[in-house]
Amino acid sequence: MxxxxxxxxxxxxxxxxxxxxxxxxxxxxxxxxxxxxxxxxxxxxxxxxxxxxxxxxxxxxxxxxxxxxxxxxxxxxxxxxxxxxxxxxxxxxxxxxxxxxxxxxxxxxxxxxxxxxxxxxxxxxxxxxxxxxxxxxxxxxxxxxxxxxxxxxxxxxxxxxxxxxxxxxxxxxxxxxxLPFAGTNFEEAPKEQLFGLFNQLEDALDARGYFRTAEKKPVLTENLRAVLTRAGFSQDEIQVLRGVVSSLDRFSRNMPRGAGSPDDDAHRKAQKEAAKNG
Amino acid sequence: MxxxxxxxxxxxxxxxxxxxxxxxxxxxxxxxxxxxxxxxxxxxxxxxxxxxxxxxxxxxxxxxxxxxxxxxxxxxxxxxxxxxxxxxxxxxxxxxxxxxxxxxxxxxxxxxxxxxxxxxxxxxxxxxxxxxxxxxxxxxxxxxxxxxxxxxxxxxxxxxxxxxxxxxxxxxxxxxxxLPFAGTNFEEAPKEQLFGLFNQLEDALDARGYFRTAEKKPVLTENLRAVLTRAGFSQDEIQVLRGVVSSLDRFSRNMPRGAGSPDDDAHRKAQKEAAKNG
Known part of the structure; x- marks a missing residue:
């Protein structure tokens, strides 16, 4: 041939x-x-x-x-x-x-x-x-x-x-x-950014016993990843989500403002670090 | 996989x-x-x-x-x-x-x-x-x-x-x-019947010097076969064509009717034989 x-x-x-x-x-x-x-x-x-x-x-x-x-x-x-x-x-x-x-x-x-x-x-x-x-x-x-x-x-x-x-x-x-022109180029984030979100979220969940037993962990993890992947998040969206996770993870509920509490600056800082650590 | x-x-x-x-x-x-x-x-x-x-x-x-x-x-x-x-x-x-x-x-x-x-x-x-x-x-x-x-x-x-x-x-x-129903099932003849037509026709042409030189013969033969193949003749159509070739091949032009000449019966007989000999 x-x-x-x-x-x-x-x-x-x-x-x-x-x-x-x-x-x-x-x-x-x-x-x-x-x-x-x-x-x-x-x-x-x-x-x-x-x-x-x-x-x-x-x-x-x-x-x-x-x-x-x-x-x-x-x-x-x-x-x-x-x-x-x-x-x-x-x-x-x-x-x-x-x-x-x-x-x-x-x-x-x-x-x-x-x-x-x-x-x-x-x-x-x-x-x-x-x-x-x-x-x-x-x-x-x-x-x-x-x-x-x-x-x-x-x-x-x-x-x-x-x-x-x-x-x-x-x-x-x-x-x-x-076509002569195109609409918004909606692009999923590069995979390493999505994986960064996985890592951050899974670590945060693990620390809280979310995965219950070692046997159940793989299935629960895969389901979670599947949901996050299917969504097709963009770079900006992942940035937002990491901030959310970071906030949930680092700060406890009902902490009073001031005195080392999660003010807006601390939130922003946490988000940035989380994004950097991938 | x-x-x-x-x-x-x-x-x-x-x-x-x-x-x-x-x-x-x-x-x-x-x-x-x-x-x-x-x-x-x-x-x-x-x-x-x-x-x-x-x-x-x-x-x-x-x-x-x-x-x-x-x-x-x-x-x-x-x-x-x-x-x-x-x-x-x-x-x-x-x-x-x-x-x-x-x-x-x-x-x-x-x-x-x-x-x-x-x-x-x-x-x-x-x-x-x-x-x-x-x-x-x-x-x-x-x-x-x-x-x-x-x-x-x-x-x-x-x-x-x-x-x-x-x-x-x-x-x-x-x-x-x-679809609930179909039109005529138009089917090309089995290939051996088409090849029978090739054989008959090429032999008849060869006997008449149609292919000129040995060098030109392959190309001329391929072209001829290509034309006959492309037509997609059915069994009945090939039968007709073989009769035509047979007639052209066996009988010469302007032979008087009677006295061993190509009357209708002779034609039919020639066609049948040609088809049989493949």
Whole structure:
């Protein structure tokens, strides 16, 4: 199927592809090749099992080694999501929780609409064997799943990357790109800011025994994160929310004004610090 | 990405996938796996380079060995196309000739519309290294090509099979399937009947020096086949055409009626024989 035209400009755009703890170098290489075929360029890898760089990835990538050479490696998913404002998680299994489930076409339209407004977007892909963990899915804005044969569903990660990259390219030149003017560019905050809110809030709740038992904590945490993620808060909104949490956390009810009490300045200071500490 | 539900009925339908002289067993196995993921079942292989059955194909197929076990092997593409009435050829390169070029979505809609009317349809995929030959493409009704990064286009055959299988599944439950009644089921003749017409006509033309030089013959032949294929003749129409060719071929102009001349009975007899000899 080779049809490369070297005189053409290389397409290098679109969502970041984030592979979470991929096990096999071959799959990373095939994913890079799929990305290149459909013009994607930014590959982020969380904690590849067999280390990095990978000889096997390079050899499976065929001519797409340029994608691997620019790939970035992260110790955690949260760090890999830095700078992104809208992220979808691919999964083949139904998950509990408050997330929309989209098909690849609709997800690609969402990604394209944001990308067309210069927002940074991404797609998460899980490990070969077990996919994404619930706590990882909970960090994404929406879930994507593929229409498949229900009695035989075994897409590997490179195939899933291929389908999403293909659908994203297909949405090029959609209607919204061609309108003469645009409305407010409502953009979700970069993920690290949302995660900062999570940290602050979860810490504050934990200190109060909100999570009850250690068993219940993961589910309660995921639900909380899902709700906050679904809201799609902007940077300004998160700033406001952090101030609220900070206020609730640091100051107790009915403290009298004055004498070290939460006056307005103290509130503002607390908000600023909270935002800085991420 | 595993999400198989063994309690669900296995989807096993759709177009035949025809791999023309595939070189690597791994690719055949991956193609079978892609088919299974999206509910396709009929795999036809023309002259696999490394023989059949293939251990490498089986191991790459993962749980989709059932597709390989039912696969059929043919010495020529023409034989592999027997029984099919509408066939598209995938290619990454522009081809000369009188063929429509479709994207995978539109091609899948065409395949689905015919499939919904119980017609047999198929998709051709070429060799890893050089794809389909022009003479092979000329046997198909339409061409399919994939939207790709123009500066890096290197889909392998398993990926191409994956995309077509995926697009075919996506067209399930389209509008046309749900209409309360249908118009005439206009069906192209099974390919072997069209090939019979090719044989008859090309032989008749060759005997008359139509193809001029040996160099020009392939191009002239392909153009002729392209024109006849594009027309989408039904069984009845081909019968008529064969009668016409037969008549032109066997009888010379201005022969007087009577005395061994082409009376109506002789014509009818010639037509029948021509049809029988395929």
């Amino acid at each position: 080779a049809g490369t035209d070297n005189k053409q400009e290389l397409l290098a755009e679109g969502p970041s592809i984030i592979l979470v703890e991929p096990q096999l170098g071959e799959n990373i290489g095939m994913a890079a090749r799929a990305m290149a075929n459909f013009g994607l360029i930014d590959l982020r890898i969380v904690n590849p099992r067999d280390g990095w760089p990978s000889e096997k990835a390079n050899s499976a990538a065929s001519g797409a080694v340029y994608v691997l050479e620019q790939a970035t490696i992260y110790p955690t998913l949260r760090e890999a999501m830095e700078g992104l404002s809208y992220v979808v998680a691919t999964t083949a299994r139904m998950r509990d929780g408050f997330k929309q489930v989209l098909g690849p076409e609709e997800a690609s339209r969402n990604l394209r609409a944001r990308f067309a407004k210069d927002q940074k977007v991404g797609i998460l892909f899980g490990r070969e064997r077990i996919g994404l963990r619930n706590e990882e899915v909970s960090l994404a804005d929406d879930i994507v799943t593929f229409p498949v044969n229900p009695a035989y569903a075994s897409l590997n990660i490179a195939q899933a990357v291929l389908l999403m990259s293909y659908e994203f390219l297909k949405t090029k030149n959609v209607e919204a790109d061609n | 595993a999400g198989t539900d063994n309690k669900q009925e296995l989807l096993a339908e759709g177009p035949s996938i025809i791999l023309v002289e595939p070189q690597l067993g791994e690719n055949i196995g991956m193609a079978a796996r892609a088919m299974a993921n999206f509910g396709l079942i009929d795999l036809r292989i023309v002259n696999p380079r490394d023989g059949w059955p293939s251990e490498k194909a089986n191991s790459a197929a993962s749980g989709a060995v059932y597709v390989l076990e039912q696969a059929t092997i043919y010495p020529t593409l023409r034989e592999a196309m027997e029984g099919l009435s509408y066939v598209v050829a995938t290619t990454a390169r522009m081809r000369d000739g009188f063929k429509q070029v479709l994207g995978p979505e539109e091609a899948s809609r065409n395949l689905r519309a015919r499939f919904a009317k119980d017609q047999k349809v198929g998709i051709l995929f070429g060799r890893e290294r050089i794809g389909l030959r022009n003479e092979e493409v000329s046997l198909a009704d339409d061409i399919v090509t994939f939207p790709v990064n123009p500066a890096y286009a290197s889909l392998n055959i398993a990926q191409a099979v994956l995309l077509m299988s995926y697009e075919f599944l996506k067209t399930k439950n389209v509008e046309a399937d749900n």
